[in-house]
Amino acid sequence: MKIIFLSAWIPITLVFFSSCSLNRVIRSMDITYMEEGFLGELPEKQLNVFAPRNQKYTYPVMLFIHGGSWRSGKKELYTRIGNRFARRKVVMVIMDYPLAPEYKVHAMAKASAKGVEWVKKNIADYGGDPNQIYVSGHSAGGHLSALIAVRDEYFDTLGIDNPIAGAVLIDPAGLDMYSYLEQANNAPGTSHLRAFTDDPQVWKDTSPLYHLHAEMPPMMIMVGGRTEPSIPIGVERFREAYKPFDPQPLYYFQKRKKHIPMIVQFLYTPSRAYRWVLDFLNQKEGVQKK
Numbered sequence: 001m002k003i004i005f006l007s008a009w010i011p012i013t014l015v016f017f018s019s020c021s022l023n024r025v026i027r028s029m030d031i032t033y034m035e036e037g038f039l040g041e042l043p044e045k046q047l048n049v050f051a052p053r054n055q056k057y058t059y060p061v062m063l064f065i066h067g068g069s070w071r072s073g074k075k076e077l078y079t080r081i082g083n084r085f086a087r088r089k090v091v092m093v094i095m096d097y098p099l100a101p102e103y104k105v106h107a108m109a110k111a112s113a114k115g116v117e118w119v120k121k122n123i124a125d126y127g128g129d130p131n132q133i134y135v136s137g138h139s140a141g142g143h144l145s146a147l148i149a150v151r152d153e154y155f156d157t158l159g160i161d162n163p164i165a166g167a168v169l170i171d172p173a174g175l176d177m178y179s180y181l182e183q184a185n186n187a188p189g190t191s192h193l194r195a196f197t198d199d200p201q202v203w204k205d206t207s208p209l210y211h212l213h214a215e216m217p218p219m220m221i222m223v224g225g226r227t228e229p230s231i232p233i234g235v236e237r238f239r240e241a242y243k244p245f246d247p248q249p250l251y252y253f254q255k256r257k258k259h260i261p262m263i264v265q266f267l268y269t270p271s272r273a274y275r276w277v278l279d280f281l282n283q284k285e286g287v288q289k290k
Helices: 010-016 075-087 105-126 140-150 153-158 177-184 200-205 230-242 261-267 272-281
Strands: 025-034 045-052 057-065 091-095 128-138 164-170 219-224 250-254
Touching: 025 075, 025 105, 045 057, 045 075, 045 105, 057 075, 057 105, 057 140, 057 272, 075 091, 075 261, 091 105, 105 128, 105 140, 105 153, 105 200, 128 140, 128 272, 140 153, 140 164, 164 272, 177 200, 177 230, 219 230, 219 261, 219 272, 250 272, 261 272
Parallel strands: 057 091, 057 128, 128 164, 164 219, 219 250
Antiparallel strands: 025 045, 045 091
């Protein structure tokens, strides 16, 4: 069983589909959400905000956490997707976070929670509703989104309540990283152990499956039928553990999609995946007039 989350050509794909059709979007780039030395260990990191130009309304917010096997990726690759969501009445926030091997998965989750905290405090200035904050991510980003959605401890570290209204997991990796790494039996310090360490307790502590609870926000999961083999295995384990809390969680299986096309599809506005996500984001208040 192998676990691979992004290939080298995704930057080329996303940049190729970049667009200058921005007249309906306000872009605010490279905003520092975390200062150097935060919590005594984290580096300075930035995020980008994509907001609908019409500021007469308050919009739902989605914070997107990129994939890249916990060791690569950057927010700039997803500018096109930020523009597209903003044009469809969502305030889209795309963040960078610390990467392995210099930083470990707990640090990534703390940074992700810090990004959510920044959104809660500041997003009203961009037309976003601070009471409708959703997190989303592809691959490793889906793992981090699920982790901070179900583990309030990361927000306890910041001294705030968990403000996440829901999570959109796009072909998420690592939902049961404990079982995966235990079966993989990697040599110490190799592959994903550079992010998850050699400690099985850390694997379990950072696997969302083991932290589900009755008060967690709702989740929507999308999985490709031709994705990496480890992803559907972990997702099915996660869904079984999730059923006692929600017998019918939102789940979409795209049988022809491989792993990277699961995120690339969001470059195409008519994609049915947009309808699924927008329906999920708007299931509560939706767009509200100021």
